[in-house]
Amino acid sequence: xxxxxxxxxxxxxxxxxxxxxxxxxxxxxxxxxxxxxxxxxxxxxxxxxxxxxxxxxxxxxxxxxxxxxxxxxxxxxxxxxxxxxxxxxxxxxxxxxxxxxxxxxxxxxxxxxxxxxxxxxxxxxxxxxxxxxxxxxxxxxxxxxxxxxxxxxxxxxxxxxxxxxxxxxxxxxxxxxxxxxxxxxxxxxxxxxxxxxxxxxxxxxxxxxxxxxxxxxxxxxxxxxxxxxxxxxxxxxxxxxxxxxxxxxxxxxxxxxxxxxxxxxxxxxxxxxxxxxxxxxxxxxxxxxxxxxxxxxxxxxxxxxxxxxxxxxxxxxxxxxxxxxxxxxxxxxxxxxxxxxxxxxxxxxxxxxxxxxxxxxxxxxxxxxxxxxxxxxxxxxxxxxxxxxxxxxxxxxxxxxxxxxxxxxxxxxxxxxxxxxxxxxxxxxxxxxxxxxxxxxxxxxxxxxxxxxxxxxxxxxxxxxxxxxxxxxxxxxxxxxxxxxxxxxxxxxxxxxxxxxxxxxxxxxxxxxxxxxxxxxxxxxxxxxxxxxxxxxxxxxxxxxxxxxxxxxxxxxxxxxxxxxxxxxxxxxxxxxxxxxxxxxxxxxxxxxxxxx
Ligand code: GTP
Numbered sequence: 001x002x003x004x005x006x007x008x009x010x011x012x013x014x015x016x017x018x019x020x021x022x023x024x025x026x027x028x029x030x031x032x033x034x035x036x037x038x039x040x041x042x043x044x045x046x047x048x049x050x051x052x053x054x055x056x057x058x059x060x061x062x063x064x065x066x067x068x069x070x071x072x073x074x075x076x077x078x079x080x081x082x083x084x085x086x087x088x089x090x091x092x093x094x095x096x097x098x099x100x101x102x103x104x105x106x107x108x109x110x111x112x113x114x115x116x117x118x119x120x121x122x123x124x125x126x127x128x129x130x131x132x133x134x135x136x137x138x139x140x141x142x143x144x145x146x147x148x149x150x151x152x153x154x155x156x157x158x159x160x161x162x163x164x165x166x167x168x169x170x171x172x173x174x175x176x177x178x179x180x181x182x183x184x185x186x187x188x189x190x191x192x193x194x195x196x197x198x199x200x201x202x203x204x205x206x207x208x209x210x211x212x213x214x215x216x217x218x219x220x221x222x223x224x225x226x227x228x229x230x231x232x233x234x235x236x237x238x239x240x241x242x243x244x245x246x247x248x249x250x251x252x253x254x255x256x257x258x259x260x261x262x263x264x265x266x267x268x269x270x271x272x273x274x275x276x277x278x279x280x281x282x283x284x285x286x287x288x289x290x291x292x293x294x295x296x297x298x299x300x301x302x303x304x305x306x307x308x309x310x311x312x313x314x315x316x317x318x319x320x321x322x323x324x325x326x327x328x329x330x331x332x333x334x335x336x337x338x339x340x341x342x343x344x345x346x347x348x349x350x351x352x353x354x355x356x357x358x359x360x361x362x363x364x365x366x367x368x369x370x371x372x373x374x375x376x377x378x379x380x381x382x383x384x385x386x387x388x389x390x391x392x393x394x395x396x397x398x399x400x401x402x403x404x405x406x407x408x409x410x411x412x413x414x415x416x417x418x419x420x421x422x423x424x425x426x427x428x429x430x431x432x433x434x435x436x437x438x439x440x441x442x443x444x445x446x447x448x449x450x451x452x453x454x455x456x457x458x459x460x461x462x463x464x465x466x467x468x469x470x471x472x473x474x475x476x477x478x479x480x481x482x483x484x485x486x487x488x489x490x491x492x493x494x495x496x497x498x499x500x501x502x503x504x505x506x507x508x509x510x511x512x513x514x515x516x517x518x519x520x521x522x523x524x525x526x527x528x529x530x531x532x533x534x535x536x537x538x539x540x541x542x543x544x545x546x547x548x549x550x551x552x553x554x555x556x557x558x559x560x561x562x563x564x565x566x567x568x569x570x571x572x573x574x575x576x577x578x579x580x581x582x583x584x585x586x587x588x589x590x591x592x593x594x595x596x597x
Contacts (some may be wrong), residue, residue: 001073001252001255003183003186003188003252003253003254003255004183005070005071005072005073005183006072006073006074006075006183006184006254006255007072007073007074007075007098007177007178007181007183008074008075008077008095008096008097008098008181008184008212008254009074009075009076009077009098009099009100009177009181010076010077010078010079010093010095010096010098010099010100010120011023011076011078011079011099011100011102012079012089012093012099012101012102012113012116012117012119012120013101013102013103013112013113013116013132014103014107014109014110014111014112014469015112016104017102017103017107017110017133018102018104018133018164019078019102021132021164021165022100022102022130022132022162022164022173023061023076023078025164025165025167025170026063026074026076026170026173026174027061027063027243028167029171029174030063030064030065030074030174031064032064032242032243033243059077059078059198060076060077060078060095060197060198060210060241060257060258061076061078061241061242061243062075062240062241062242062257063076064242065174065178067174067175067178072178073255074174074177074178075212075256077092077095077096077197077212077256078092079092079116080092084343084344084345084346084347084348085344085348086119086292087271087272088197088198088271088292089116089119090119090122090123090288091195091196091197091271091272091288092197092198093119093120093123094123094195094197094212094286094288095195095197095212096123096125097125097126097181097184098126098127098128098177098181098182099120099125099126099127099128100127100128100130100173100177101113101116101117101120101127101128101129101130101148101152101154102130102132102164103129103130103131103144103148104131104132104133104144105131105132105133105134105136105140105141105144105161106133106136106138106140106144108140108143108144108147109144109147109148109152109410109436110469111408111409111410111469111471112469112471114151114408114410114442114471115408115471115473117152117154121152121153126180126181126182127154128160128177128180128181129145129148129154129156129159129160130159130160130161130162130173131144131145131159131160132162132164133163133165134161134162134163134168134169135163135165135166135168141161143437145159146437147436147440150437151434158176160172160176183254184214184253184254185254186213186214186215186216186253186254187215187253188253189216189217190215190216190282191215191216191276191277191280191281191282192213192215192217192218192224192275192276192277192282193213193214193215193274193275193282193285193286194212194213194214194216194218194274194275194276195212195214195274195286196209196210196211196226196269196271196272196274196275197210197211197212197271197272198210198271199266199269199271199323200266201266201320205237205260206260206261206263206264207260207261207263207264207265207266207268208245208258208259209258209259209260209261209263209275210256210257211251211256211257211259211275212254212255212256213251213252213253213254213255214253215253215282216253216276216277217250217251217252217253218238218250218275219235219238219249219250219251220235220236220237220247220248220249220250221234221235222234222235222277222278223235223277223279224259224261224276224277224278225275225276225277225278225281226269226270226273226274226275227274227275227276227281227285228270228272228273228274228285229269229270231268232278233262233263234261234262235259235261236260236261237259237260238250238251238257238258238259238260239257239258240255240256240258241257241258245258259275266320266322267319267323270291271323272288273285274286292324292344293344293372293474294324294326294342294343294344294372294386295343295344295371295403295449295453295474296342296343296344296345296346296348296349296369296370296371296453297340297342297369297370297371297372297386297387298340298341298343298349298367298368298369298370299330299332299335299338299340299341299366299387299496300315300327300338300341300356300365300366300367301332301335301336301337301338301339301364301365301366301367301496302337302338302363302364302365303363303365303587304363305336305337307362307363308337310360310362311338311339311360311362311364312329312339314359314360314362315327315339315341315356317359318356322352324343324348325341325342325343325348326341326342327340327341327342328340330387332367332495332496333493333494334494334495334496334497334585335365335367335496335590338365340386340387342386343369345453346369346453346454349369353366366587366590366591367496367497367590367591368499368590368591368592369453369454370386370387370388370450370499370500371402371403371449371450371453372384372385372386372403373385373386373391373400373401373402373403373482373500374401374477375391375399375400375401376398376401377396377397377398378395378396378397378398379396388484388498388499388500389495389498394483394535400479400480400481400483401478401479401480402448402449402477402478402480402482403448403450403477404448404449404474404475404476404477404478405447405448405449405452405472405473405475406431406444406445406446406472406473406475407423407428407444407445407446407471407472408442408443408444408471408472409443409444409445409460409469409470410436410440410441410442410468410469410470411440411441411443411460411464411467412439412440412441412464412468413435413438413439413440415464415467415468416433416441416443418463418464419443419460419463419464419468420443422456422460423443423445423447426447426448426451426456427448427451427502428446428447428448428451429445429446430445431444431445432444447472448478448480449472449474450500452472456470480502481502481503481504482501482502482503483500483501483502483503483506483534484498484499484500484534485498485499485500485506485509485510485513485532485533485534485539486498486532486533487513487514487530487531487532487533488529488530488531488532488533489521489528489530489583490528490529490583491529493533494585496590497513497517497589497590499513503534506532506534507540509532510532510533510539510540511539511540513532513540513592514530514531514532514540514541514542515542516589517530517542517589517592518530518542518543520585520588520589520592521544521583521584521585521586521589522586523545523546523547524544524546524547524582524583525546525547526546526582527543527544527545527546528543528544528583529541529542529543529544530542530543530544
C-alpha cells in the first residue's frame with residue numbers, strides 16, 4: 001500500500017467519554033462492520049472488558065476509506081484507558097502519528113484526559129480534539145474547549161463536535177484524520193524495524209504479535225529476530241485485522257498488522273520489542289522498552305488443599321494470556337500451600353480474580369493485597385519485598401522504603417478542602433493546585449502507593465459525589481517509618497494476616513483490625529484472644545467470648561469498598577473457612593485489613 005495514503009491513529013479518552021462507541025462508529029461508516037455488529041464493542045473482545053465496560057488490551061484495525069476518489073488505509077490502534085496499563089498505552093501511541101482526543105461535551109476534561117493527552121504529546125503525535133456526546137440535552141461546549149486549551153494546551157479552534165452514538169459528525173472525523181495526521185515515514189528498502197505494541201495468545205496458533213512497521217518491509221516466510229529478547233523465528237503468517245484476521249504477503253513502512261511465528265509462550269514476546277530481519281540487522285532497536293513492573297501482590301490459596309494442582313494450571317493459563325501477571329508457589333503456616341501473585345495494579349488484580357472465578361471454578365482464599373517495598377539492610381544489601389512475611393527483623397533494617405506516586409485529581413472547586421484533607425490524612429505531600437475554570441480545579445499530590453491502591457478511588461468518588469477523577473504514576477521509592485504488624489489468634493501468629501503499616505498509624509490500625517476480626521470470626525466453645533503486635537510488643541487486643549447459648553450471626557454496617565463487594569460476590573453458599581489450630585477463620589477475615597485503613 002502506498003504509504004502516502006496510510007494514516008495511523010489512536011483514540012484516547014477518559015473512561016466513558018465514548019472511545020469505544022466512536023471506534024465502532026468509524027468501523028461502521030467505513031463498512032468494516034455491519035449495523036448489526038455496531039455497539040457490540042467488537043474491539044473489546046475479552047468478556048471481562050465488556051462486563052466492566054473498560055478497554056484493557058490494545059487492538060488494531062485496518063480500515064479502508066475513500067475520500068475524494070482516493071482510497072486510504074486508516075489504522076485504528078486502540079489503547080487501554082486505565083492507569084494500570086500505562087505502559088501498553090505508551091507503546092500503542094508509539095505506533096501512531098496522530099490521536100483523537102475524545103472529551104465528553106458535558107463532563108469536560110478529566111484526569112485521564114490529561115494523562116493520555118500528555119502521553120500523546122510525549123510521542124509527538126498530531127492531536128485532534130473531539131467533543132463527543134453533543135446530542136446530550138445539556139452540554140458545556142465552550143467551557144470544555146477552554147478546559148482543553150488551558151489544561152492540555154491544545155488549540156481547539158478546529159475541534160470536532162460529534163455524537164458517536166447518534167453518528168453525527170463522523171465524516172468530519174475521517175476527513176480530519178486524512179488531512180491533519182501526517183502519513184508515516186520510513187523507506188521500504190531500509191533494514192526492517194517493526195515495533196511490537198501488543199500480543200495475544202491464540203489457542204490454535206500460539207502467540208499473535210501485533211506490529212507496526214517503522215522502516216523496511218516484512219514478509220511471509222521471512223526469518224526475523226526480536227532484538228531485545230534475542231530470539232529468531234520464521235514468519236508463518238502475516239496479515240491485518242480488518243477487523244477479523246486477514247492474511248497478506250507483506251507489510252511495508254507505516255503498515256500495522258500481525259505476525260504468527262509459532263511462539264507458544266506469551267512471555268517470550270515483549271511489548272516494546274523491535275522486530276528486524278535475522279541477517280540484515282539495523283544499527284539499533286526502536287527506542288523505549290521496559291518491562292512493566294508489578295506493583296501489587298497478594299496470596300491465593302485453595303480452600304481445599306487437593307485443588308492446588310488445578311489452581312496452578314489455571315494460573316498458568318491466565319499468565320499465558322497476560323504476560324504482566326505472575327505467580328509463584330508459596331506456603332503460609334495459616335493457609336497451607338498456595339501462590340503469591342503479582343499484578344500491575346488493583347484493577348489488574350480484580351480482572352484476573354474475576355476471570356479465575358468465572359473460568360477456573362476453584363474456591364480461593366485471597367489475602368489482602370500489598371505493594372512492593374524496598375529495604376536497605378544493615379549489611380548494605382537492598383531487597384524488594386512483595387510479601388509482609390519476608391520483612392527481616394527490625395534490627396537488620398537500615399531503611400524501609402515504599403513506592404510513591406504522583407497523583408493528579410480533577411474535581412469541583414468546592415471539594416478541594418475535603419480532598420486535601422483526605423490526602424493529608426494519607427501521608428501525602430502537596431504539590432500544586434490549578435483552577436481550570438470557575439468551578440473546577442486540578443490538584444497534584446505525592447502519596448504513598450499503599451495509601452492509594454486500596455480504596456482511594458472509592459473515597460474520592462464519595463467525597464466528590466462522583467465528580468472527581470484521578471490518575472497516578474509511580475515516581476520512585478521513598479524512606480518511611482514502616483513496620484510489620486502481626487496478628488495473633490489465640491496466642492499464635494497468623495502469618496497471612498501480617499501487614500506493613502506506618503508506625504504512626506499502627507496502633508489505630510491494629511485496634512481496628514482486631515475489632516474487625518472479632519466481628520468476622522464466630523464464637524467457639526472457648527475464649528479467643530485476638531492481638532496485634534509489633535515484634536514482641538502487643539499494641540491492641542480484643543476477645544471473642546465463648547459461646548453460651550444461641551448465637552445469631554453478626555451484622556455490621558460501615559462502608560464496603562468496591563473491592564470487598566467484588567470479593568464477597570464470590571459464589572455464595574460455599575463456606576470459605578480455614579481451620580487455624582482450633583479456630584475457624586473465614587475468608588472475609590483475611591481481607592479485613594482492607595477496611596482498616
Ligand atoms: P471505556 O471503554 O470504559 O474506556 O469507555 P469508552 O470511552 O470506550 O466509552 P463507551 O464508548 O463505552 O461509552 C460510554 C457511554 O457513553 C456508553 O453508555 C455510550 O453509549 C455513551 N456514549 C458514547 N458516545 C455517546 C454519544 O455521542 N452520545 C451519548 N448520548 N452517549 C454516548
